Amino acid sequence: MSTARGISLWGLLRHVLLLIAAAIVLLPFVWMIVTSLKPQSEIFLSEIRWWPERLHAVENYTKAFDRAPLMRFLLNGAIVTVTIFMLQVLIALPAAYALAKLRFWGREAVFALVLFCILIPPQATAIPVFLLFHHLGILDTYAALIVPFTISAFGIFLMRQFFMTVPDDLVDAARMDGISEIGIVWRVMLPTALPALTAFGIFSIVAHWNDYFWPLIAVNSKELFTPPVGVATFRNEEAGTDYGPLMAAATIIIAPLIIAFLLAQRRFIEGITFTGMK
Amino acid sequence: MAMFELTGVRKSFERTEVLKGVDLDIADGEFISLVGPSGCGKSTLLRIIAGLEDQTDGSVRIGGDVVDGIRPADRNLAMVFQSYALYPHLTVFNNIAVPLRMRRLSALQRLPLVRWLVPGTRSAECGIHADVEKVAELLGMRDLLHRKPAQLSGGQRQRVAVGRAIVREPRGFLLDEPLSNLDAKLRVHMRTEIAQLHRRLAATFIYVTHDQAEAMTMSDRIAVMMDGNIIQIGSPDDVYDDPQDLRVAEFIGSPKINILEGATVGEDRALVLAGHRIPISVSEQAGRSISVGIRPEAMRLASSEGALVSGRLAHKENLGAEVLLHVDVDGQSAPVIVRLDHGGARSIRIGEMIDLTFAMEDLRLFDKAGRRVGAKAAQKELAYG
Ligand SMILES: Nc1ncnc2c1ncn2[C@@H]1O[C@H](COP(=O)(O)OP(=O)(O)O)[C@@H](O)[C@H]1O
Numbered sequence: 001m002s003t004a005r006g007i008s009l010w011g012l013l014r015h016v017l018l019l020i021a022a023a024i025v026l027l028p029f030v031w032m033i034v035t036s037l038k039p040q041s042e043i044f045l046s047e048i049r050w051w052p053e054r055l056h057a058v059e060n061y062t063k064a065f066d067r068a069p070l071m072r073f074l075l076n077g078a079i080v081t082v083t084i085f086m087l088q089v090l091i092a093l094p095a096a097y098a099l100a101k102l103r104f105w106g107r108e109a110v111f112a113l114v115l116f117c118i119l120i121p122p123q124a125t126a127i128p129v130f131l132l133f134h135h136l137g138i139l140d141t142y143a144a145l146i147v148p149f150t151i152s153a154f155g156i157f158l159m160r161q162f163f164m165t166v167p168d169d170l171v172d173a174a175r176m177d178g179i180s181e182i183g184i185v186w187r188v189m190l191p192t193a194l195p196a197l198t199a200f201g202i203f204s205i206v207a208h209w210n211d212y213f214w215p216l217i218a219v220n221s222k223e224l225f226t227p228p229v230g231v232a233t234f235r236n237e238e239a240g241t242d243y244g245p246l247m248a249a250a251t252i253i254i255a256p257l258i259i260a261f262l263l264a265q266r267r268f269i270e271g272i273t274f275t276g277m278k
Numbered sequence: 279m280a281m282f283e284l285t286g287v288r289k290s291f292e293r294t295e296v297l298k299g300v301d302l303d304i305a306d307g308e309f310i311s312l313v314g315p316s317g318c319g320k321s322t323l324l325r326i327i328a329g330l331e332d333q334t335d336g337s338v339r340i341g342g343d344v345v346d347g348i349r350p351a352d353r354n355l356a357m358v359f360q361s362y363a364l365y366p367h368l369t370v371f372n373n374i375a376v377p378l379r380m381r382r383l384s385a386l387q388r389l390p391l392v393r394w395l396v397p398g399t400r401s402a403e404c405g406i407h408a409d410v411e412k413v414a415e416l417l418g419m420r421d422l423l424h425r426k427p428a429q430l431s432g433g434q435r436q437r438v439a440v441g442r443a444i445v446r447e448p449r450g451f452l453l454d455e456p457l458s459n460l461d462a463k464l465r466v467h468m469r470t471e472i473a474q475l476h477r478r479l480a481a482t483f484i485y486v487t488h489d490q491a492e493a494m495t496m497s498d499r500i501a502v503m504m505d506g507n508i509i510q511i512g513s514p515d516d517v518y519d520d521p522q523d524l525r526v527a528e529f530i531g532s533p534k535i536n537i538l539e540g541a542t543v544g545e546d547r548a549l550v551l552a553g554h555r556i557p558i559s560v561s562e563q564a565g566r567s568i569s570v571g572i573r574p575e576a577m578r579l580a581s582s583e584g585a586l587v588s589g590r591l592a593h594k595e596n597l598g599a600e601v602l603l604h605v606d607v608d609g610q611s612a613p614v615i616v617r618l619d620h621g622g623a624r625s626i627r628i629g630e631m632i633d634l635t636f637a638m639e640d641l642r643l644f645d646k647a648g649r650r651v652g653a654k655a656a657q658k659e660l661a662y663g
């Protein structure tokens with residue numbers, strides 16, 4: 001019946017429920033964008049106004065760019081997240097390959113340690129790492145923002161799980177063909193693992209783009225601020241209660257992620273279903 | 279001199295011993311099959327020859343050189359896997375080109391983009407191109423070269439795997455159940471193709487299979503493996519006609535050889551089988567039980583006077599060219615299978631009594647431990663079995 005009439009009653013109800021849930025999640029986000037378009041006088045009205053009477057977008061967005069080096073923050077964000085991800089891949093793939101495909105003494109113990117490391121929250125190690133970096137003298141540099149995240153236990157775990165599904169015969173065929181072990185990681189495992197790697201890439205980049213806690217601790221110079229830290233200080237120092245430009249700045253720093261996600265959406269979903277992480 | 283010489287090869291995984299001292303000599307250009315039930319250690323032995331697995335003990339020589347500890351790629355062997363193991367992200371062309379690129383190009387010449395700046399890359403790539411085309415021609419898959427493995431059928435993938443193996447002209451080919459993922463019809467066709475390929479390349483083939491028919495149809499010699507040992511090795515005819523072990527007799531041949539329970543009696547150690555005294559003298563003490571093997575095609579219909587075995591016809595399988603009769607014989611656990619030519623036993627119906635006979639020289643006798651036992655005719659000095 002449902003196919004004949006298009007939607008059944010249950011189907012309709014399901015969609016209504018999903019729409020309500022989506023609305024709850026999206027509402028603050030929509031409110032941020034709407035606020036970024038309003039003049040100051042319309043922001044604090046007692047009524048809910050979904051669209052400003054007087055569009056103040058140009059003013060708010062130029063003010064946001066004027067008052068804080070937003071482009072610099074965005075650039076910092078890009079440098080930090082992309083470098084972190086590349087280093088994570090550089091370390092996680094060989095490690096995952098060894099854990100999945102090589103037989104060596106203590107392999108299970110090492111894998112158990114990797115799982116254990118996933119459980120450690122980054123906040124727990126923040127102070128020791130801070131002190132370590134202080135002694136090394138690399139606080140307040142890009143290195144301080146990047147180095148703590150270069151070894152991703154989660155990345156090793158995720159890629160190891162994926163590599164377990166790659167047939168052993170493929171690895172053996174590569175060995176017969178004369179590809180070295182490290183060559184197998186990059187020439188055979190990496191291309192077959194692209195969906196999983198994309199999924200990991202998105203998790204990693206989103207997490208570090210939005211990270212507020214560590215950059216706040218690790219750097220002091222404004223030139224090194226990542227977008228969330230930059231916008232937060234922007235609120236404290238510059239904007240006061242000027243919420244229009246603040247919301248405009250927030251919108252700007254989120255935009256790259258949204259755009260990237262929309263572009264990679266299909267691969268992302270492929271990757272997640274592929275790795276069984278749904 | 280043998281191309282491959284295996285001496286006392288043992289392999290244990292943790293505590294279980296998978297290979298228990300395998301000795302095997304393989305001549306240059308020979309097609310040899312390792313056949314046996316699954317789990318008997320065939321793949322492990324092949325992987326040890328390939329260098330993908332280290333033996334626990336014993337040594338492997340290839341072309342006279344001990345290769346223990348030498349990397350798989352440096353042994354100059356090619357392997358075809360049951361799952362084909364094609365690189366899923368590469369086209370057929372590139373799949374076949376990989377072993378050539380790994381041999382003929384330096385590490386720098388294999389880097390993306392940078393490679394074209396290194397002198398010699400272009401001419402080496404030209405040579406690779408020509409060789410891949412030649413192999414594609416040989417295997418009749420020129421129009422598949424630009425497809426990815428996911429776009430190929432099972433038979434085509436199998437062909438690509440063979441192409442990747444032959445392209446670099448290795449010293450020997452190792453094939454691990456290359457046909458078992460194909461459907462029955464294609465499997466029979468590919469048997470012929472692989473046998474022809476062997477003749478054309480005149481290279482050594484070591485072929486692992488659990489399918490005795492594949493081994494029988496393609497090989498110069500068959501090595502039958504059971505429980506980590508090679509228990510018999512010989513030409514297909516040898517292994518079929520003259521099995522030295524009950525397990526070999528039962529494994530080789532389809533339908534399976536009939537095994538009847540018999541015993542030796544009396545001073546002349548005659549054989550008693552299903553209540554009949556068979557006039558042969560067994561070289562085994564009297565009073566011992568004997569397993570008597572008779573191939574289905576050695577069984578013949580008899581008149582009731584000449585019957586050596588009789589039973590009730592339980593089932594008839596008409597295969598067109600031949601008919602298989604399943605006969606329940608009193609005192610025997612499994613039905614006796616009789617193979618007759620087309621049109622045989624047409625008048626006999628299910629449930630009727632049927633009388634069977636066989637020639638004495640078609641008997642294969644085994645003792646309790648499954649070892650072959652000799653026998654000779656009671657009067658004449660003719661030895662057989
Ligand atoms: N890597 C391994 N670790 C532990 N046991 C193994 C390993 N490889 C094979 N085996 C065991 O060795 C035995 C023989 O395996 P294999 O050589 O693959 O048999 P076949 O190819 O004849 O079917 C099997 O019992 C199998 O479980």
Ligand SMILES: [Mg+2]
Pocket residue numbers: 320321322454455
């Ligand atoms: Mg096997």
